[in-house]
Amino acid sequence: MRKLWLVAAAAVLSLAVAQTAPSLPSYSGPPVTLTFWSWVPGIDKAVAAFEKAYPNITVNASNVGSGPNEYTKLLTALKAGTGAPDVVQIEYDFLPNFIDFGGLADLSKYGADKYSSLFVPWTWSQVSPQGKAVYAIPQDTGPFALVYREDLYKKYGLSVPKTWAEFEANAKKLAQETNGSVQYTDFYSTYAPWFMGLVWADGGRLWTHSGNSWTQSLNSASAKKVIDYWGKLVDNKYAATLPDFTSELNSALAKGQITTLIEAAWGPGSLASRLGSESAADWRAAPLPQWGTDGTFHSGNWGGSSTAVTVQSKHPDAATIFALWLNANGTALGLNWENGGLFPAAKAGLDLPALHDSSKNPSKFFGGQDIAKVYADASAGVPTDFQWAPWFLYANNSFNKYIADAVAGKTGWSAALDAWQQDVLNYAKTQGYQVSGQ
Amino acid sequence: MGWSPARAHPTGRVDDAKTLYLSLFTQHGIRPKVFTGLANYVRVLHDGQFLSSLGTIAKFGVIQIPVMLLLALALALYLDGLRSARWRSYFSLSFFLPYAMPTVIGGLLWGYLYSKGLSPFNQMLAPLGGQIDFLGRSGLLWSLGNIITWTWTGYNMIILYSALRGVPGELYEAARIDGATNLQVIRFIKLPMVAPALALAALFSIIGTLQIFAEPFVLGSLTFVPTNLMPNLYIYFTAFNYGNFNYAAALAVVLAIITFALSLGMLALLNFQRRRL
Numbered sequence: 001m002r003k004l005w006l007v008a009a010a011a012v013l014s015l016a017v018a019q020t021a022p023s024l025p026s027y028s029g030p031p032v033t034l035t036f037w038s039w040v041p042g043i044d045k046a047v048a049a050f051e052k053a054y055p056n057i058t059v060n061a062s063n064v065g066s067g068p069n070e071y072t073k074l075l076t077a078l079k080a081g082t083g084a085p086d087v088v089q090i091e092y093d094f095l096p097n098f099i100d101f102g103g104l105a106d107l108s109k110y111g112a113d114k115y116s117s118l119f120v121p122w123t124w125s126q127v128s129p130q131g132k133a134v135y136a137i138p139q140d141t142g143p144f145a146l147v148y149r150e151d152l153y154k155k156y157g158l159s160v161p162k163t164w165a166e167f168e169a170n171a172k173k174l175a176q177e178t179n180g181s182v183q184y185t186d187f188y189s190t191y192a193p194w195f196m197g198l199v200w201a202d203g204g205r206l207w208t209h210s211g212n213s214w215t216q217s218l219n220s221a222s223a224k225k226v227i228d229y230w231g232k233l234v235d236n237k238y239a240a241t242l243p244d245f246t247s248e249l250n251s252a253l254a255k256g257q258i259t260t261l262i263e264a265a266w267g268p269g270s271l272a273s274r275l276g277s278e279s280a281a282d283w284r285a286a287p288l289p290q291w292g293t294d295g296t297f298h299s300g301n302w303g304g305s306s307t308a309v310t311v312q313s314k315h316p317d318a319a320t321i322f323a324l325w326l327n328a329n330g331t332a333l334g335l336n337w338e339n340g341g342l343f344p345a346a347k348a349g350l351d352l353p354a355l356h357d358s359s360k361n362p363s364k365f366f367g368g369q370d371i372a373k374v375y376a377d378a379s380a381g382v383p384t385d386f387q388w389a390p391w392f393l394y395a396n397n398s399f400n401k402y403i404a405d406a407v408a409g410k411t412g413w414s415a416a417l418d419a420w421q422q423d424v425l426n427y428a429k430t431q432g433y434q435v436s437g438q
Numbered sequence: 439m440g441w442s443p444a445r446a447h448p449t450g451r452v453d454d455a456k457t458l459y460l461s462l463f464t465q466h467g468i469r470p471k472v473f474t475g476l477a478n479y480v481r482v483l484h485d486g487q488f489l490s491s492l493g494t495i496a497k498f499g500v501i502q503i504p505v506m507l508l509l510a511l512a513l514a515l516y517l518d519g520l521r522s523a524r525w526r527s528y529f530s531l532s533f534f535l536p537y538a539m540p541t542v543i544g545g546l547l548w549g550y551l552y553s554k555g556l557s558p559f560n561q562m563l564a565p566l567g568g569q570i571d572f573l574g575r576s577g578l579l580w581s582l583g584n585i586i587t588w589t590w591t592g593y594n595m596i597i598l599y600s601a602l603r604g605v606p607g608e609l610y611e612a613a614r615i616d617g618a619t620n621l622q623v624i625r626f627i628k629l630p631m632v633a634p635a636l637a638l639a640a641l642f643s644i645i646g647t648l649q650i651f652a653e654p655f656v657l658g659s660l661t662f663v664p665t666n667l668m669p670n671l672y673i674y675f676t677a678f679n680y681g682n683f684n685y686a687a688a689l690a691v692v693l694a695i696i697t698f699a700l701s702l703g704m705l706a707l708l709n710f711q712r713r714r715l
Contacts, residue, residue, distance in 0.1 A: 078468055252555060394680055408574070
């Protein structure tokens with residue numbers, strides 16, 4: 001009798017679980033073939049697993065280039081009216097551009113809105129900016145943490161900074177100790193989203209909108225605080241300005257000429273594959289330094305992608321199912337972490353054993369540290385209401401110009417943000433957006 | 439020189455009539471397009487970024503084209519003066535080789551040679567305490583000029599060298615009999631005979647310079663390259679990055695008109711000089 005009661009309780013319990021986490025949809029339509037553009041390394045493994053689970057849906061995945069290289073092709077195909085894939089990888093910051101372009105299907109028509117609870121909250125507000133239409137399914141995120149060379153910290157007697165003040169003190173100490181031959185950190189002067197992520201971590205906002213009217217504040221007090229802080233590090237030569245993903249930066253890291261980086265959750269995997277055996281197991285991750293000591297932990301986000309369905313797709317229903325499965329199914333999440341270093345946007349993904357496997361990269365590269373734990377905590381500290389503008393691509397390119405001026409010492413750092421704000425504002429206005437500066 | 443994005447894009451050749459047609463409309467994303475007549479052209483004339491890209495390319499061409507052509511001429515004269523046919527073909531091939539290399543590969547190769555920390559040039563300079571930031575703000579255009587000179591000198595040299603090979607041997611013989619020195623042969627026979635080819639090479643270079651694209655585009659992954667450094671780069675970003683194809687079409691038409699006008703001007707100048715001679 002008691003046993004029976006237990007069984008009944010278990011049944012009720014599992015029902016309750018099923019209600020909080022809706023199971024992924026099944027597909028009963030005719031056989032279809034989808035095309036899929038993505039630059040995630042090894043995504044074909046997750047795709048193969050999907051085809052096994054959904055025999056009636058075939059997915060042809062291809063890598064047409066990463067980031068902007070893919071976007072130029074997508075934009076052209078959308079404009080041409082033909083040639084766009086059914087399903088496509090797009091980073092969060094570029095989504096509003098494509099939504100505004102009119103190129104993405106509203107997946108709430110195919111039931112995607114029912115699955116919002118599966119994902120980390122801030123990611124859902126990125127793919128569904130108005131809270132109604134759903135333009136993509138969150139794939140992965142890039143919350144910030146501090147990554148550093150533990151061997152160099154020991155060698156130079158540095159301790160892991162908890163605040164930005166300690167971060168700067170470390171930088172100064174290191175410069176004095178090594179006579180400037182080793183730089184504490186690197187400022188990614190050609191990656192606007194990296195800087196924006198740091199503003200995000202400070203609780204700053206760059207764009208807000210209500211209805212059709214936008215407010216842009218690229219030179220807000222928060223943005224200026226962040227840029228002045230980093231500008232000082234650059235001016236004092238505490239921070240190098242080597243662009244990310246270059247062999248020059250890789251070489252400086254491998255030689256121990258730079259000790260610390262602010263990296264997104266996909267950064268450790270990228271470092272592990274870029275540096276190979278060089279400086280392997282010397283790296284560690286720690287929470288992002290904080291501005292204040294108010295007790296609440298804040299982080300920002302850099303990059304991370306979503307999976308969208310284009311308006312050219314003839315099978316948006318099947319495409320939606322694929323996008324959901326790829327980013328919420330446990331098998332897919334495990335495969336994508338292992339092969340592509342994707343830090344899942346799905347809540348369930350954060351507890352996957354695969355993420356915490358210390359014998360494999362990227363954890364192995366970090367001396368077996370459970371770095372997924374550091375990044376899961378970071379993810380929880382990302383403010384949820386950060387928004388991008390449809391003219392983000394212009395803002396992104398324009399940032400490089402003004403920051404290059406500041407790096408060269410031609411303008412001050414805050415002044416560079418003022419000029420950036422003005423330039424982007426002018427551009428947005430010529431494009432016909434209702435936008436005001438603040 | 440380099441490639442034009444409109445021509446090399448995977449969706450195929452966008453022909454000129456279509457470009458002209460597109461430039462008369464305004465379209466937000468893929469929403470219905472609206473006929474706006476010459477509005478895009480009015481905007482081009484007030485577009486500071488585009489105008490500054492034209493200024494940059496003019497400054498660039500005024501220095502780079504003469505340097506490249508003088509170098510090509512010197513090499514062609516040197517080759518022409520060589521007695522051994524084997525050495526002639528060896529040198530002409532090796533000078534020509536950079537042109538045969540895909541522009542993107544050449545750009546990446548130079549990008550490595552230019553990088554601040556890894557550059558072998560900087561490693562050689564290191565003991566002297568010097569380090570050159572080839573891709574920095576003030577170095578970028580010079581570095582680009584070097585890549586383009588490296589690529590195209592051989593090509594221009596071949597044009598000039600072929601012209602030199604076409605000079606009838608009797609002329610040289612006659613000059614020798616008259617007691618002309620080597621320098622006099624160059625000054626009074628070779629240079630006048632090669633002048634039309636030089637003019638042609640200059641014309642090609644002007645057209646090519648206005649179309650520079652791949653080199654700055656490739657360097658963009660290694661350093662900060664303004665999106666409006668060169669006109670074609672700006673057109674590319676406007677179309678394929680910002681999705682403003684109609685405005686990009688207007689920019690492309692204006693660039694084509696400028697190229698056409700410059701070519702015509704150059705030809706008229708040459709004809710005028712020829713008639714005067």
